[in-house]
Amino acid sequence: xSREGSGAADPAADGRAPQLDPMAVIRSKSYIGALxxxxxxGAPISAVAYGFLALVRGVQQFTFVDLPGGMFSxxxxxxxxxxxxxxxxxxxxxxxxxxxxxxxxxxxxxxxxGGGPPSGRELIGVAIAALATLSLGAVLGPEAPLIAIGxxxxxxxxxxxxxxxxxxxxTMMASAxxxxxxxxxxxxxxxxxxxxxxxAGIGGMTLSLIALPGLLASGIGALVFIGLDNWTGxxxxxxxxxxxxxxxxxxxxxLTWALVLGVxxxxxxxxxRKSALSLRPIVHLNRVVVTSALGLLIGLTAMAYQLLxxxxxxxxxxxxxxxxxxxxxxxxxxxxxxxxxxxxxxxISYVLSLSALRGxxxxxxxxxxxALGIAASGLPGLDLAAAxxxxxxxxxxxxxxxxxxxxxxxxxxxxxxxVAVTPEIVVAVTVAFVAxxxxxxxxxxxxxxxxxxGDPATTRTEPRPA
Numbered sequence: 001x002s003r004e005g006s007g008a009a010d011p012a013a014d015g016r017a018p019q020l021d022p023m024a025v026i027r028s029k030s031y032i033g034a035l036x037x038x039x040x041x042g043a044p045i046s047a048v049a050y051g052f053l054a055l056v057r058g059v060q061q062f063t064f065v066d067l068p069g070g071m072f073s074x075x076x077x078x079x080x081x082x083x084x085x086x087x088x089x090x091x092x093x094x095x096x097x098x099x100x101x102x103x104x105x106x107x108x109x110x111x112x113x114g115g116g117p118p119s120g121r122e123l124i125g126v127a128i129a130a131l132a133t134l135s136l137g138a139v140l141g142p143e144a145p146l147i148a149i150g151x152x153x154x155x156x157x158x159x160x161x162x163x164x165x166x167x168x169x170x171t172m173m174a175s176a177x178x179x180x181x182x183x184x185x186x187x188x189x190x191x192x193x194x195x196x197x198x199x200a201g202i203g204g205m206t207l208s209l210i211a212l213p214g215l216l217a218s219g220i221g222a223l224v225f226i227g228l229d230n231w232t233g234x235x236x237x238x239x240x241x242x243x244x245x246x247x248x249x250x251x252x253x254x255l256t257w258a259l260v261l262g263v264x265x266x267x268x269x270x271x272x273r274k275s276a277l278s279l280r281p282i283v284h285l286n287r288v289v290v291t292s293a294l295g296l297l298i299g300l301t302a303m304a305y306q307l308l309x310x311x312x313x314x315x316x317x318x319x320x321x322x323x324x325x326x327x328x329x330x331x332x333x334x335x336x337x338x339x340x341x342x343x344x345x346x347x348i349s350y351v352l353s354l355s356a357l358r359g360x361x362x363x364x365x366x367x368x369x370x371a372l373g374i375a376a377s378g379l380p381g382l383d384l385a386a387a388x389x390x391x392x393x394x395x396x397x398x399x400x401x402x403x404x405x406x407x408x409x410x411x412x413x414x415x416x417x418x419v420a421v422t423p424e425i426v427v428a429v430t431v432a433f434v435a436x437x438x439x440x441x442x443x444x445x446x447x448x449x450x451x452x453x454g455d456p457a458t459t460r461t462e463p464r465p466a
Contacts, residue, residue, distance in 0.1 A: 031209075034169065038176040038213035041157060042183075042220030045150050049181040049221070050228045052127070052149070053142060059135035064314055078306040081137055081313050082299035088136035089295020092357050093288040095129040103129030103358040104148050107140055108276040110361055110400060111199045117151035117174040126152070129358040134319070138298060139349040140359025141319040143182055147196065147360075150181025172213055179214035183221030186362075191408055193218050195362075198402045241325050241413050244385060247420040253381025258424040261376060261387075262394045262431030265369065266439065269398025269432070272351055274442035279355035291356040298349045305345040309338050316345045319359070320367025327367070328388060331374045339375040343368060361399055366409065369395025389414050389421040394432035403433040 063084055068076030096103040101122025118126050130145030154177025158165050175196065182192040193215055248254075283290045302313035315323055327334070334342070350364045373391025377384040393410030397403050410425045 030169075034172055034213055035216055037158075037173065038217040039220050041154050041173065041177060042180040042217035043224050045153050045177050045180040045217070046183055046221030046224035047228065048153065049146050049150060049183075049185075050225055052131070052146065053185075056131065056135045056142065059131075060137070060318065063135070064137065064317070075312060078303045078313060081302045081317060082296065084136050085138070085295040085299030085302070085317075086292055087295070088132055088138055088298075089292040089356070090288065091132035091136070092129050092138075092295075093291035095125055095132060096291075096358070097287050099125035099128065101125040104145060106280070106354075107144060107357075107359055107361045108273070108280060108354040111144065111402075116171075117155040117177075118148055119152070120156050123149060123152040123156070126358075133353070133357040133359045136295075137302070137317040138295070138353040138357045138359065139317065139319065139346065139364045140353045140357060140361070141321065141363030142360060143185055143195075143362050144360030145358065146181040146185065147178040150177040150179070151175065153177055154180075172210055175210050176213040176217040180217040180221035183218040183225060186409065186412075188412055189215075189218040189222040191405070191412055194408055195402070195405045198405050241328050241415060244328065244388075244415050247385040247414075248383045249420065250386070250423045251381060254383070254386050254424050255427055257376070257379055257382045257387075258390045258394075258427040259431050261372070261390050262397075262428040263435050265372065265391065265394035265428070266398045266432045266435035268347070268368075268372075269365070269395060269436060270439045270442055272347055272354070272399065275351045276354035277442050279351070283356045287356075294352045294356050298352050301345050301348050301352075305341060308341055311338065311342075315342060316349055319363035320346070321363045324363075324367045324370050327370060327374065331377070331384060331388075334374065336375060336378070339371055343371045343375065346371070362396070362409075365395050365399040366392050366413070369393070385414065386421045386424045389425045390428040393425040394428040397429045397432040398436050401433065401436060403429050406433075 064076065064081065068080050092103065101118050102125065104118065104122075104126040126145055126148050130142065130149075133140055134142055134145075151174035155170050155174040158170050158173045162169075178196055179189075179193050182195070183189045186192050186195065193211065196214065197211055279294070283294070298317075302316040305311070305316045306313040315327075346364065346368055350368065353359065353364075354361065369391040370388050371391070372395065373387035373389070374384065376382060376391065377387035379387075389410045392413060393406050396406035396409055400406060407425055407429045410429070411419070411422055414421055414425075
């Protein structure tokens with residue numbers, strides 16, 4: 001419509017760029033083409049993500065179950081994880097130091113936006129660092145590496161097909177690739193998409209422009225994951241709680257405990273983040289030696305857990321994606337003392353992994369939150385289902401600082417009973433998030449100087465947490 005005679009200023013006349021009309025973009029042929037490309041890319045990227053997860057699980061199974069099972073009668077000895085965690089630290093450190101991209105972002109800062117997807121050369125380092133970290137027992141999740149790999153593969157494809165593609169198109173396709181890579185990892189393609197959108201922190205019609213290709217790729221990716229689950233027989237890689245305790249309607253007591261546990265989780269999460277960030281300057285003194293030593297400490301922590309409790313060291317190791325359903329299903333079999341030892345050992349291993357290794361922060365936070373909820377379920381007026389939902393939601397909010405995603409994670413994980421415990425989860429997440437924001441920002445307040453001694457590959461600083 002003509003603006004002639006209206007007296008409105010022309011944005012181009014004063015040097016301002018004209019505002020983007022999202023509706024016009026959505027109606028354009030190029031955007032329809034982007035949707036088609038997102039659907040096409042969703043299938044192969046999801047297949048790559050599935051293959052990566054299958055490889056991680058296969059190495060874990062062989063290293064920590066099949067190999068000791070063939071060498072020893074009964075369960076594996078308590079010392080078994082120690083050499084493999086030492087190897088985990090060594091391989092990850094060498095990858096970060098010598099390969100491009102430094103293995104991706106440090107998980108100690110949570111999810112970091114900006115900087116664009118990794119390039120083709122950087123993707124190799126991200127994949128190898130994540131594979132070494134996750135498959136050899138470190139306490140981190142696969143979500144952050146998969147987001148980086150999916151986004152990097154999609155951006156690389158766009159640049160190969162159309163080298164002169166505008167930055168907006170590359171960003172849109174990278175986002176779609178990330179959506180596809182974690183399409184069912186968190187139990188639902190909607191949850192994965194919501195995680196990425198909340199990390200990006202965009203809204204309005206701009207969100208719709210970015211989200212539509214991603215949601216389409218995520219839906220295609222979910223179909224690929226389901227098909228590969230059935231075809232390969234490897235099982236599902238989606239987070240789910242197949243057995244959830246019966247719930248009770250919310251009460252004043254349960255809501256009060258949600259408030260208290262929200263504060264407790266915020267403080268516990270702050271201690272974990274503070275400890276991990278405080279270790280990072282030490283890691284930078286000599287990346288290879290210190291990271292290997294931290295891997296050794298993770299192995300010793302898992303060994304101590306088995307010696308103290310008589311239960312398998314595998315409960316301390318790994319992301320907790322597979323351990324959380326088993327923990328919830330057998331919650332009644334865990335005495336309070338064992339739960340406390342498990343939470344402490346898992347948290348120590350989480351801190352050490354966050355400080356130097358490569359992976360995502362989501363799944364260990366869910367596991368620790370679930371264990372805290374089970375430990376608190378004996379409090380008067382707090383049933384087991386509500387306690388688990390409260391712990392998962394509050395610990396996620398404390399570690400991720402993404403309140404909406406944390407609420408959805410807890411509600412969806414609780415399955416059909418998630419609706420019944422939603423009030424307690426909302427209260428716990430809100431309190432944990434606000435308390436986390438009120439607490440001092442953990443770690444150094446300024447950027448770390450580039451390290452030249454012992455870690456020549458460190459040539460730029462990491463972003464500071466928000």
